[in-house]
Amino acid sequence: MDTQTNDDGNENELIELAKSKPDGISNQDLKNHMPLVPMADLTIIINKLLKNGVLELFKTKENNLLYKYKDPSKRTTAKGADNEEKIVYKIIEEAGNKGIWIRDIRFKSNLNMTQLNKVLKSLETKKIIKAVKSVSASKKKVYMLFDLEPDNSVTGGAWYQDQDFESEFVDVLNQQCHRFLVQRLEDATKQGGGPLLVRNRAYASATDVHKFISDLGISKVSLSVADIESILYTVVLDNNAERIANPNGTFLYKATNKFLPHPGLVKTTCGICLIADRCANTGSINPQACTYLTEWLDSK
Ligand code: SF4
Structure with a gap:
């Protein structure tokens, strides 16, 4: 596993932990739940999440620090939040867990591509939205709120892994x-x-x-x-x-038991022959003189 994947994994684990404790998590909670990650690394992640507004910092009466997960909708409606971000957030929120394609966001928001890419990047960094690859078309990504579980029509359900x-x-x-x-x-x-x-x-x-x-x-x-x-x-x-x-x-x-395999005879012309009951070794109707059987044998 590369370092980036590891960092992302730790970051997501920390976010999930914060979400599961609405009253906030302490440094001790972090040590207990993620004992294998050095505190220095956790501090870097915490600072990044605080900076992006994913976490909020609180102090207890005992002067201990608590980190609380901040609801994504509050992050975009907070004072000072970018107006364009609010518009794009609303459009993506309305799309639900089926997500929305960038072209449709652009159409609905009236933003040009450069502005829109900037806003999407900012919302992704803040873990407010995420891009999910759609199984219906390669290279097609849809955007949805970060906390949503993508619909099966997007991921393909259990039978698809990374679109395959x-x-x-x-x-x-x-x-x-x-x-x-x-x-x-x-x-x-x-x-x-x-x-x-x-x-x-x-x-x-x-x-x-x-x-x-x-x-x-x-x-x-x-x-x-x-x-x-x-x-x-x-x-x-x-x-x-x-x-x-x-x-x-x-x-x-x-x-069920499989059907019995066809006996070989059924596959020959004799198997479907309408005059099989008159066919014998002697007489005019016989295998040696039979053109049907000869042709069938020649075709094999
Ligand atoms: S040998 Fe020819 S005539 Fe005889 S049963 Fe087979 S297909 Fe019919």
Whole structure:
């Protein structure tokens, strides 16, 4: 990990800590929560956040210092805050967690590109807004308030990492979901009790599978039941599972046995021949004289 990434990580951790303690954090809190970061480094981060208005400094009655997280909206409405920043902040705030493209901010704010870039840079530095890469178009960034979790339509959800579709991750999840359903089917078969009972026991809900996947701990990102539901649908499309609808609108899933492979004969002309019942080793209709069979063999 490079130094810059490390610094950003420490800075974000400190901000999250400050957000979680509205009454303020002390130097002792910082030492307790971030014991591996030297106090000198923490002081540099604190000074930077104070300068950018992300934190405010308070003194307790005992004369101890407390750092409080300052609400982003207050940072732009504070006296002396730049008018252009307030306008841009309002436009970005209205866009919510889907964000807004720079061209649209420019159109709505009537600022020229140089002014707008300056304002955006300033708001980003103050951790009031952030730029998020959109999965829908490479090189396209959208802006949203710093504290917002981007919408799935921007990030692509759990299946995207830095705009790249994580096909291997999806494959692994597909296999593990299928494995769970197969295991469930085998367990149900072992318990016996008639085909209907076995069948009913073999069904699992997306919540069951979600718990199994969570317990496996194979995902770095937090997956929702809806995420697992979409993976289970890929298992169904692969013909490895079937699903039935519950009256409450959810689905139940059960592993299926793959169809038996076609016997070789079906793939030959004899497999679909309308006069196969009259074909024999003797007589006029026979394999040696059959043009259909000869042509099929020649094509192979
Ligand atoms: S050999 Fe020719 S006639 Fe005989 S069953 Fe096959 S396709 Fe039909």
